[in-house]
Amino acid sequence: MSRRSIDLTLYLVTDRALARGRPLEWIVREALRGGATAVQLREKTATSREFVECAERIRELTAKAGVALIVNDRVDVALAVDADGVHVGQADLPAARARRLLGPQRMLGVTVAEARLAEQARLDGADYLGSSAVFATPTKPDSGPPIGLAGLRELVQASALPLVAIGGIHAGNVRAVLETGVAGVAVVSAIVAAEDPRAAALELAGIVREARR
Numbered sequence: 001m002s003r004r005s006i007d008l009t010l011y012l013v014t015d016r017a018l019a020r021g022r023p024l025e026w027i028v029r030e031a032l033r034g035g036a037t038a039v040q041l042r043e044k045t046a047t048s049r050e051f052v053e054c055a056e057r058i059r060e061l062t063a064k065a066g067v068a069l070i071v072n073d074r075v076d077v078a079l080a081v082d083a084d085g086v087h088v089g090q091a092d093l094p095a096a097r098a099r100r101l102l103g104p105q106r107m108l109g110v111t112v113a114e115a116r117l118a119e120q121a122r123l124d125g126a127d128y129l130g131s132s133a134v135f136a137t138p139t140k141p142d143s144g145p146p147i148g149l150a151g152l153r154e155l156v157q158a159s160a161l162p163l164v165a166i167g168g169i170h171a172g173n174v175r176a177v178l179e180t181g182v183a184g185v186a187v188v189s190a191i192v193a194a195e196d197p198r199a200a201a202l203e204l205a206g207i208v209r210e211a212r213r
Helices: 024-034 048-065 075-080 095-102 115-123 148-158 174-178 197-212
Strands: 010-013 038-041 068-072 085-088 107-112 128-131 163-166 184-187
Touching (some): 024 038, 024 048, 048 075, 148 163, 174 184, 174 197, 184 197
Parallel strands (some): 038 068, 068 085, 107 128, 163 184
16 A cells, blocks of 8 residues: 555554453454554554564455555564564654654654654655544653644644644544644544444544544
8 A cells, every 4th residue: 555545544453451351353344344544553561473464454444445554663573574664752762763763765754843843844854643542541641742623733834844633632622633734633542442333433434524524
């Protein structure tokens, strides 16, 4: 999959702790059926072997669906399973080094909280940006105070790259998030913790489509 063809519109970020004991592969499969357009695999507690094995299984699902698989933080895991890219935060592997390791063909996303970091990420070779948490959320406890819709709008206006919003986004507030001009929305608990992940993804995808008309 070309870096330029990756669809960031409805970007699922996994979190095993929110899966309620259900297999992560099942959740991802259902989310893809519901309309998720990209998947970021985030495994903060798995061993390297466990991470690779899980990534291989998820890679099969995303490849079959024609959807990008982005690996959180771990360039080695992304390369091992031929993922489409990597997403790094400000405390992870520096973006410029991640780009060198990934080469020119794979996608690089970088989390930013302010305009100067957005510009630096672009210079370091990022393809897209992820916002700091827009709303308060337990899935990103170390991301600092939420930036809110005003802060998100400022990031969008300051960045030359597509920006994906994340943090506390769900069906009840996604329209307001989209109105800031973001390229897409990343959701975690709204799909991963949902009773029916497919239905949750369908609802979100429908809202996104309406907003894009």
